[in-house]
Amino acid sequence: MRKITTVADAKKEIAKLKNPNCAEDDVFFQAMEEVLLSIIPLFKSDEVYMKSAKNAIIKRLITPDRVIKFQVAWLDDNNEVQVNTGYRIQFNNALGPYKGGLRFHPSVNEGILKFLGFEQILKNALTGLPIGGGKGGSDFDPKGKSDFEIMKFCTAFMQELHKYIGPRIDVPAGDIGVGGREIGYLFGTYKRITSSFEGVLTGKPQFFGGSLMRPEATGYGVVYFTQKMLELEFKEDLKDKICTVSGAGNVAIHVIEKLIHIGAIPVTATDSKGTIYDSRGIDVELLKRLKLEERVSLEEYTKIHISAKYIPVSEYPEDAHAVWDIPCYGAFPCATQNELSVADAKNLIKNKTTIVAEGANMPSTPDAIHAMIKSKICLAPAKAANAGGVAVSGFEMSQNASMEKWTFAEVDRKLKETMAEICENVASTAKEYNLDGNYVAGANIAGFKRVADAMIAEGI
């Protein structure tokens, strides 16, 4: 790989790496392109990284250390054998054991997990904790499965995965489709196979090693980051501000909950079928009951709150989403990748949105990012804004290793401090490279520097 000092250089290198016959890798290249294009100022100005062509840092960073792919055969409730594919991408362990969630969703493939694993390397670096980056999961669809089927799938998945993980090797956690219940079944299987009760997974239920506040951590962290960013940029806060949120899972629910705690007014939630708009503010307890306990469609919300509006996905143009056309001060995409298109960005700009804080991983398309930055919307990028989840996972690893149990207030205080530190680091890094206010570039440069420094120091 040649020296990269211009956008054209970076684009040329990415084009060389792309396999045009592998559409699965599109999201991975999207993530890589965003990072490579925004770290060019680093190569231009910094002697150590100018030599990165010699160290092949970029090439080593974008190539996973290991891609593990395996068969998961399990027995459904009709006694029929079902077969899924399981993956673990061990991407980079320069800073510590591989760390990153497991996603169970029918859309999962190697490309999606490579994108998530790559993002995870820089996100974990931003936390300042000694953790590397990885990601895993399966194309298994938990929707409509009985509790027993979920358990049997998790057991079969861990029967293979356990060979590759360990508290000092690779410590998976949850992601889409994997919450406390799934982590419990995965942990139980690991423990039975290895006869070892150890901190091999984070996001465990609290009564056997889980950290208090892990379920809340990603969502609360997104709001703490947003508060800090608003303070740094405008000396403003979120009190009494209308906010829109997408998603109705772990991250979205806890963003909504924390927004309510601090006096903001979150008015939306979405799932894969539609959007709820409740102008009086979302009833978060009802949302939790519908999505975390009963696991039903969001449409049920309007049976209790009849003044709330339900907008099915089919009622909106394909390239735009109802949730981003509702006027708001702050927008929080917390569902999935590429859920905020350039058409959505234009609606946010039209409605004079001040801040967009990404709770999901890579929720905005490259065109949407470009449009938002150009029109001076404050954009809090996912790898910084949603790092609270992995930060508290890191705290869970510390508690497991030292046999300690921290209180909720202690974890919350540490999370708040961590998010403020990440925000300040990202803001000052952007400033250092004359990109004042560009948190996307600041996060990519700050994360890259920490990993690259470790890789150079560790040699090959």
Ligand code: NDP
């Ligand atoms: P959950 O499975 O708890 O919830 C995901 C939510 O998003 C659900 O409401 C789901 O709708 C919706 N959703 C999923 N896919 C789509 C889609 N293709 N179109 C529309 N809606 C969709 O996942 P999490 O809340 O844990 O994760 C959400 C995002 O946050 C992901 O990008 C994840 O990688 C990221 N993240 C999660 C962390 C965590 O700690 N959990 C940490 C850092 C990032 P439905 O109910 O209909 O399925």
